[in-house]
Amino acid sequence: MHSAHVPEIVVSRLPVYLRALTEMKSKNREITSSQELGDRLGFSSAQIRKDLSQFGEFGKQGTGYNISFLMEQLQRILKVDRVWDTALVGTGDLGHAVANYAGFLDRGFRIVVAFDNDPKKIGDKAGPFVIQDVSTLEEEIRNRGIMVAMLTVPAEAAQDLADRLLRAGVRAILCYAPTSLSVPNGVRVEYIDPVLHLQDMTYYMPE
Amino acid sequence: MHSAHVPEIVVSRLPVYLRALTEMKSKNREITSSQELGDRLGFSSAQIRKDLSQFGEFGKQGTGYNISFLMEQLQRILKVDRVWDTALVGTGDLGHAVANYAGFLDRGFRIVVAFDNDPKKIGDKAGPFVIQDVSTLEEEIRNRGIMVAMLTVPAEAAQDLADRLLRAGVRAILCYAPTSLSVPNGVRVEYIDPVLHLQDMTYYMPE
DNA sequence: TAGATTGTTAATCGATTAACAATC
DNA sequence: TAGATTGTTAATCGATTAACAATC
Numbered sequence: 001m002h003s004a005h006v007p008e009i010v011v012s013r014l015p016v017y018l019r020a021l022t023e024m025k026s027k028n029r030e031i032t033s034s035q036e037l038g039d040r041l042g043f044s045s046a047q048i049r050k051d052l053s054q055f056g057e058f059g060k061q062g063t064g065y066n067i068s069f070l071m072e073q074l075q076r077i078l079k080v081d082r083v084w085d086t087a088l089v090g091t092g093d094l095g096h097a098v099a100n101y102a103g104f105l106d107r108g109f110r111i112v113v114a115f116d117n118d119p120k121k122i123g124d125k126a127g128p129f130v131i132q133d134v135s136t137l138e139e140e141i142r143n144r145g146i147m148v149a150m151l152t153v154p155a156e157a158a159q160d161l162a163d164r165l166l167r168a169g170v171r172a173i174l175c176y177a178p179t180s181l182s183v184p185n186g187v188r189v190e191y192i193d194p195v196l197h198l199q200d201m202t203y204y205m206p207e
Numbered sequence: 208m209h210s211a212h213v214p215e216i217v218v219s220r221l222p223v224y225l226r227a228l229t230e231m232k233s234k235n236r237e238i239t240s241s242q243e244l245g246d247r248l249g250f251s252s253a254q255i256r257k258d259l260s261q262f263g264e265f266g267k268q269g270t271g272y273n274i275s276f277l278m279e280q281l282q283r284i285l286k287v288d289r290v291w292d293t294a295l296v297g298t299g300d301l302g303h304a305v306a307n308y309a310g311f312l313d314r315g316f317r318i319v320v321a322f323d324n325d326p327k328k329i330g331d332k333a334g335p336f337v338i339q340d341v342s343t344l345e346e347e348i349r350n351r352g353i354m355v356a357m358l359t360v361p362a363e364a365a366q367d368l369a370d371r372l373l374r375a376g377v378r379a380i381l382c383y384a385p386t387s388l389s390v391p392n393g394v395r396v397e398y399i400d401p402v403l404h405l406q407d408m409t410y411y412m413p414e
Numbered sequence: 415t416a417g418a419t420t421g422t423t424a425a426t427c428g429a430t431t432a433a434c435a436a437t438c
Numbered sequence: 439t440a441g442a443t444t445g446t447t448a449a450t451c452g453a454t455t456a457a458c459a460a461t462c
Binding site: 242264269270271 | 445
Binding site: 009046 | 453455456460462
């Protein structure tokens with residue numbers, strides 16, 4: 001494992017590889033190749049081999065990659081060979097959908113607490129979670145040692161809540177609010193804004 | 208407007224610029240600079256100027272960019288100076304959250320129809336929309352001339368429904384299912400899978 | 415063995431940045 | 439005018455691809 005500096009763009013493709021391998025495994029496939037994986041995902045086989053080679057030698061010449069083995073290696077590299085306790089901040093429609101989503105656990109994440117600032121909601125449920133008052137956010141996050149959070153609040157509230165999450169010890173935020181956050185170095189933020197994707201696609205539409 | 212070939216990565220940043228400009232305008236700002244925009248979004252000012260220069264000259268030396276004017280230009284370039292009728296396929300929790308989301312319309316998109324395959328749901332509402340039987344998908348999409356769709360169905364169902372959407376005339380799909388779709392050239396697909404973002408961030412977490 | 419596929423090198427391709435003349 | 443900021447060029451930096459020896 002030669003972990004010099006790996007480009008971010010390479011790291012961002014690893015979860016895509018892992019997801020495809022998981023699908024293959026669920027169909028009882030045991031072996032794949034960089035060619036097959038690339039065809040399936042729209043990458044060149046060279047790129048897949050190059051990406052993987054940043055982290056070690058996981059394949060066999062003439063044969064390809066053992067799917068289960070490569071999955072384990074990618075899970076280890078991405079640090080999802082464990083389960084990360086995760087906080088959900090905001091329990092509107094989107095927060096509820098996220099709270100109910102069953103697909104986190106087997107990919108390395110488990111929501112363990114959900115917050116809202118609406119007094120009428122405190123004590124209600126968002127999926128399986130009792131909604132807690134956001135005033136307890138810092139204490140809860142710190143006590144539980146939570147390092148990952150998902151932010152499903154209105155854009156106007158996002159920066160303030162991000163600041164609070166970081167002060168409480170969170171190091172990675174997935175921001176669903178349609179705004180750009182300002183965070184210090186060493187903290188990761190990624191964004192989900194469906195409209196960005198839609199607007200990007202319409203550029204390519206015929207008039 | 209020198210529309211030679213613009214790199215996809217440049218196009219994908221334009222919606223981010225537009226979103227930031229919209230925020231600034233809502234705070235009654237009238238002028239900005241590549242420096243300010245860059246600081247705010249984490250890009251270099253040179254990159255912002257270079258990106259914009261692909262499409263024309265929108266600024267004034269010594270002054271910067273008029274926010275409203277630049278917004279209009281970006282909306283035109285991205286083709287969101289109109290409203291795109293959009294289909295929603297799948298009305299689970301996530302589909303409901305998407306159907307209820309109020310943030311599409313003023314950014315160029317309007318959901319006009321929602322489909323599900325569950326007989327018990329047909330006729331119910333997802334947000335303001337009466338859920339229609341997915342068996343009417345092709346007919347509805349074609350009759351309404353819909354070219355944009357959002358796919359909030361389980362991964363196993365996604366490819367089949369994507370194929371049907373394309374046959375009915377859809378040209379752009381925003382896929383929320385955690386899988387990679389195979390589509391012909393000329394069709395755009397973008398993906399939203401929160402776990403990909405989370406897994407990418409945990410790579411950078413301390414042990 | 416013959417065929418297949420990896421891991422890696424070097425070449426190519428493309429994107430970002432630094433710098434600055436133009437000019438508001 | 440002096441100061442500021444654009445649009446653009448050229449240089450730098452980084453990512454992708456093609457090709458192939460190694461080897462299963």
